[in-house]
Amino acid sequence: MFEILNDIEINGLTWRIGGGESYIKENGEPLFPSLCTVNGETLHEIISNEEYYLIFVDLKAFPNKLDVKEISTYQEFVKSECQFVLLLIDSSYVTIYSKDQNIxxxxFSKGVSAGYENIEYITDENDRNKTLIAF
Structure with missing residues (x-):
């Protein structure tokens, strides 16, 4: 996850951590507190200081804490202040939504350069997600 988020400015955003399943390798403790909100600095510390394994991850970024709410559909994402969504399912399927086309x-370029497979832009025509919740 650090590799994905490393080049994105996560500080200054408020991150909603939804239900998920992620563990610290050393002791098997959960990587994230379930269903909570953290600032970008805390998220950066969590994902950069531990070795972990991810099964399900549901992260959503908002400009400030007052804007944080559950986003469960694409339509809710578009209408909300949520700026970024990262969903990881079954340890291997990553879906990212961002209101910033540059991100x-x-x-996308980073994923292609790193050799990831089956990378594609999500559009209205090919979006198969019914929900923006990972777990």
């Missing part, structure tokens, strides 16, 4: 292009 999408940057992450």
């Amino acid at each position: 999408i292009q940057q992450l």
Whole structure:
């Protein structure tokens, strides 16, 4: 996850951590507190200081804490103040939504350069997600 978020300015955003399943490798403790809100600095500390494994991850970024709310559909995402969504399902399927087209292009290029497979832009025509919740 650090590799994905490393080039994005996560500080200054408020991150809603939804239900998920992620563990610290050393002791098997949960990586994230479930269903909570953290600032970008705290998220950066969590994902950069531990070795972990991810099964399900549901992260959503908002400009400030007052804007944080559950976003469960694409339509809610569009209408909300939520700026960025990262969903990881079954340890391997990553879906990212961003209202900043530059971030999408940057992450797409980074994924192609890193050799990730089955990378595609999500559009209205090919979006198969019924929900923006990972777990």
